[in-house]
Each structure stands twice: as structure tokens, then as C-alpha cells.
Amino acid sequence: MMHTNEKPYSCYHCKKAFSVSSVLKVHMRIHTNEKPYSCEYCKKTFSFNSNLKSHLRTHTNEKPYSCNQCNKTFSQSSSLKSHLRNEKPYSCQYCKMAFSESSTLKKHLRTHTNEKPYSCEYCKKTFSQVANMKMHLRIHTNEKPYSCGQCNKTFSQSSHLKIHLRTHTKEKPYSCEYCKTTFAHSSSLKKHLRIHTEEEPYSSH
Template structure:
């Protein structure tokens, strides 16, 4: 039983960078022989014909001259089919070559123009604020800012975060992990930002400067609090009495007046205080420490306020005056006793 003849067309390119009409390209035609083996026979190099059009453009056509009578088209024969395949293949190669060269050139120009602009393309834009990103993942993380979504939650306390990096930093509070250490004093921190702020203690760097008085700080938050002194802003108000404060810490201490909370206790006598500063002053009564000394007579005191009142005895200053007779006093308590003369009230002992 005779098998159906099979013909294939392949292209051998010795120099891929050359255009299709180069003489270096050869067509290999597989010729049917008896048996199952096929012998490759090199076909003639296609003849290139260029014609000039009226508009000045040049049209290039390819033609193959058949030297074998076996390949001449005969209607209804297998050779006719083979010739048609060959012609169709040449047309496909011609169209493929011109199209692929054009496409590759366009792609190269696009990538080249992107690389020569000096920055990465950012084709992914936020539909809310218009900010652009070079990766879809970065855009997705950005969108969480607008949606308020917090998909990352702490397994210890349940607190949620919008970024996985923020969650990792938070978990270090529970685990006690402090991977960032100061190279000067060895103190450790769980965030690199905290380490950077700490390093300013050693370097003395104070980049945040008050534009009014010129005082400088190592942390921006300290400058923000200081500026309220100049602006008179008191954004923190007591919900009980309405008194306002310029610092949240001052409001917290004030609230202890209403709540009666006294979280600081003396380890010696168990006396309690609502402020840590009051506890420190109290502890000096047990230790006998007197860190505040007069530069004139070298007398020492356990409180800075006591030293200030003592200094008035050297300067002769009398800042406290009677509103009735105008007499001046250097100590406030002496003024109170004097006022009893005018009011005829006996001062409390």
C-alpha cells in the first residue's frame, strides 16, 4: 500500500541578524524517495526582484526557479501540491520576517526609551490619589491606606495592623526581642528608628530647631510640644473640670487629682504620691541627700524650691508684695502671715 507523500519546508539561517533577502539563507526541500528515508536536497537560492513604484517606494518580490522537472506544477499531481506548499512557505517567511523585524524594533525602542529616561516606569496608579507604583504589589499595599483595612493581627493581644512589617515590630514588644543595639553603650531597641533617636544622645545632634527662640531638640515630638509654649495652644482638656494643658502627660497627672490615684509609693515608709517627682523629693528625707547647694554660702537643700527661697536672702530680692499696703517679702509664707493683719484673721500654724 502506497503511503501518502509528506513534504516539509524549513529555513536555515547562518546569520540571524541579516534581513530575509540575504544570500546566506537557503531553502531545504525534503524530496520523497522510495522507502521511509528522506534525503535533503538544497534548493536554488530565490531570485530577488525589486520594482520601483510610482510613489517612490520599492517592492521586493521573491521567486524560485525550479531546476528539476519533478517540482514543476502539474495540475492534479503531488508535485502541484508540493509547489504550492513551497510558494506559500516563501510568502509566510517573507511576511513573518518583515513583521517580526518591525515588532522587535518597536519593543527595543520602547524598552530603550524607558531605560534612558533615568527611572523605572510606574504604570500602576492609585485611583483615589493618583500616586503611581512600578509593581502591583506596592499599589495593593498603598490601597490599604484608603480602605482602612488591617488584615494583619497580633496573636498575643489581637491588635490589627495594615502592614505585615508593622505587625512584626509590634510582636517584638511581646517577645522582648531587641535586635538593634547601640555600638556606644550597648543599649538595645526593638526598632531601628528608636536606635537612631538614641544615637543622637551620643552624637549631640539636635536637628529640630525652634524658629522662635532657637532652642533645639533631638526629637521632633519635643519640638512640637515646645512650640505650644509660644503659640499658647492647649489641646488637652480635662473632661471633669475643663482645665486645659499643652501636654498629654500634664493632663494625665492632673486627672489623678480627680481620681485620687497615687501610683508611686515609697519603699521605706509606704507613703504614696501621684507624681514620680514628688516621690523622688520624698526619698531624700530618708537618704539625707541634699543635691541643691548655694553657691554663696555652700548651704545645701533637698529641694530646688528651698534653694531658690534661700538665694533671696543673698540677693535681697522681695518678690512677694502685699496688695493692701504694698510691703514686700522674700518668702511667700511670710506674706501670708502679714495679710492676716489686714484681714484680722489668725494665720494657720
């Protein structure tokens, strides 16, 4: 089939012309404000699928754009460009911290406002970050995506796997400041510290 520059489909609002009717249909949403694409997390709607995909990164924390100088990643290409210029145009009204991405500022603001827009479908507990909600959901679903490569035991949290691995590596990162005894778990160190810090319940005097 021959390709031509013919554009028989034109917008009656702005007279912009298109070669394919489906592209005109998508363009018309600019004028009609039709928003057929909805966010599964916050129900915000969008006229274009590309805008929805960009928005979803504020929830999923996906960062497909990376700096080739420092390997820092960004959710939006515009934020990468700002980073390359060392710009941080988004500042917090409470503590004046500055960010290169508006989505990062939005997440940061929740540390001040205590906003928790994500809720658990099982127990209605709320969270400020979608990642924390997903982690919490494993309590209900019993999902255990983290597995030990040595004994195949599985865990719902990466931090639990990290602690478990010490049973194999014998790593003891917690040290007593009084006698230098080391422990694999912080809870074990806390129990041990009572030997040094707590008074005996009965005195011999």
C-alpha cells in the same frame, strides 16, 4: 571582610530573612510575644529595648525631641511631628483639654482620677507624678542637690534654695496691701497682716 546581601536566617512564621542570627532572634519576639524588658517604675514589659526606652520617658519626663521654631520639647518623635502640624489628638474625657502626647494626657488624667501609682519605699506615701516622688525621697535620704553659690549651703528642694538666696540678694517679693511693707517670705507677710486684719483681744471700750 566582604559585605554581601546574603540573608541566610529566615523567620518560619512570616518568611522575613535576616543576615544576622541575633537580629532574627529579636524579630521572633513579634510572633512569640516574649517581653524580656521590664519598666523599673511600673513593671510593664516590652519585647524591644527601644520600646522600653520610649516608655520610660512617661515616668522620667525626658523630652529629647525639640521644636526648632518654639523650643518646646517632646518625649516622642511622633508628638513632635504632631506639634509641627499643630495637632492635639489626645483629649481629656473630663474637661476636654487636648494634648499632642498621650503620655501628657495620661499625667493630666490623674488630676481628675486622683490616681497615685508611685509610692515611697520608706513610708509608702503615694504620688501621681514620679518627679514628686523623687523630690519626696530626699526627706528620707537627706540628699541635697541644690547648693548656694555664695555660701555653699545645700538644699533638698530648688524652691528652698530660691528662698534662701533672698538672704543674699535682699529681695522682698511679698508686699503688704495695707502699708506696702515688703517681706522676703510669704510666712512673714502673713504674720504681719494680723496687725491690720485681726481684732484686738480686749477692747478699751
